[in-house]
Amino acid sequence: GEEVAQTPKHLVRGEGQKAKLYCAPIKGHSYVFWYQQVLKNEFKFLISFQNENVFDETGMPKERFSAKCLPNSPCSLEIQATKLEDSAVYFCASSQPFVETGGTDTQYFGPGTRLTVL
Amino acid sequence: SQQGEEDPQALSIQEGENATMNCSYKTSINNLQWYRQNSGRGLVHLILIRSNEREKHSGRLRVTLDTSKKSSSLLITASRAADTASYFCGSISGGYQKVTFGTGTKLQVIP
Numbered sequence: 692g693e694e695v696a697q698t699p700k701h702l703v704r705g706e707g708q709k710a711k712l713y714c715a716p717i718k719g720h721s722y723v724f725w726y727q728q729v730l731k732n733e734f735k736f737l738i739s740f741q742n743e744n745v746f747d748e749t750g751m752p753k754e755r756f757s758a759k760c761l762p763n764s765p766c767s768l769e770i771q772a773t774k775l776e777d778s779a780v781y782f783c784a785s786s787q788p789f790v791e792t793g794g795t796d797t798q799y800f801g802p803g804t805r806l807t808v809l
Numbered sequence: 810s811q812q813g814e815e816d817p818q819a820l821s822i823q824e825g826e827n828a829t830m831n832c833s834y835k836t837s838i839n840n841l842q843w844y845r846q847n848s849g850r851g852l853v854h855l856i857l858i859r860s861n862e863r864e865k866h867s868g869r870l871r872v873t874l875d876t877s878k879k880s881s882s883l884l885i886t887a888s889r890a891a892d893t894a895s896y897f898c899g900s901i902s903g904g905y906q907k908v909t910f911g912t913g914t915k916l917q918v919i920p
Contacts, residue, residue, distance in 0.1 A: 724907060732895070734910040747905040782851065786906070797842060798899075798908055802851035 693717060695785050695801035698765075703807045704773045712804045713765040716785030722746065723766050724784040724798060725758060734782075740766065773808045780805050813900055813911035821917040828885045830914040832898030835879065839901045842908065843872055843883050845894045852897070855883070890920045 696715040704710045716723050725737040736750040740760040751758070755774075760766040770777055784798040813834040822828055834841070840859045844852040856872045858865045858881065865872045871884040885892055895915045899908035 722906065726908070726910075732913045734897070734899075734908075736907040736909070739905065739907060747907060749905075750907070784852075784908075797854055797857045798901075799854055800844070800852035 695783055695799055696765075697781075697783050697801035697804050699804060700802070701805045701807070703809065705809055706775060707772050710770045710773050710777070710806055710808075712768045712781050712783075712806070714768070714783030714785075714801060715765045716783070717799055720785035720787045720799075722786040722788070722798075723760055724786070725766075725768050726782045726784065727779045728782060728803070729779045737768070737781075770806075773806070775808050778806060778808045813898060813909060815896075815898060815911040815914045817914060818912065819915045819917070821919065822888055824888060824890055824918055824920050826888055828888050828892070828916055828918070830883045830896050830898075830916070832881045832883070832911045833879055834881075834898075834900040834902075834909070834911070836900075836902045838876070839903075839906075841872075841874060841881050842899045842901070843870075843881075844897045844899060846897060846913075847894045855896075885916075888916075888918045890918050892916060893918045 698713045723740045727735045738748045738751045738758050739746040743760045755771045758768045780803040782800050782803045784800045786798045789796040815832045842857045843855040846852050858872050858874045869886045874881045895913045897913045898911040
């Protein structure tokens with residue numbers, strides 16, 4: 692597709708429950724990024740993928756967060772045993788390579804999934 | 810992770826006026842991207858400027874980049890009420906390509 696799609700739009704979980712978020716990147720984009728936005732302003736990088744391989748996971752709280760990007764499936768971000776502080780909007784972005792430098796080009800963001808942990 | 814800084818934090822102007830937002834970042838960059846976020850919505854990409862570029866235009870938007878000062882500015886000319894939103898700069902540096910976002914500028918355009 693031409694837009695990054697994220698589901699669900701809203702997710703409500705009780706503390707300790709599992710939450711799973713999905714992202715379908717723009718067709719042809721080989722990089723996928725997950726970010727967490729808390730308090731309406733602060734963005735935190737979580738993890739990125741190059742195709743189905745983890746590219747950078749330096750932002751992931753590994754004890755409870757996991758993510759995958761498998762061929763022919765939406766990417767997913769899973770939070771086991773959610774905590775109150777996990778309440779945030781989770782954004783997925785995708786990008787294609789920028790051939791000249793070997794880096795990435797514009798990152799296009801999805802509409803986000805708002806996770807509320809009660 | 811380090812955050813860039815944007816100023817002002819909030820800006821209120823009349824419709825038709827120009828709005829300027831500034832962004833500073835901490836490390837050498839590959840590129841810098843500006844985004845708009847309407848209340849409760851996702852990020853809309855506005856402009857990407859690469860480290861070897863100094864200025865870029867798109868419609869009513871003008872972005873400048875000064876790598877010696879590690880700063881960028883976004884100018885919106887002839888603002889409209891529909892420009893009311895939060896604006897974020899995001900820098901990409903190093904090999905891992907993650908965006909490091911600024912703190913955002915909340916722009917209000919009064920009709």
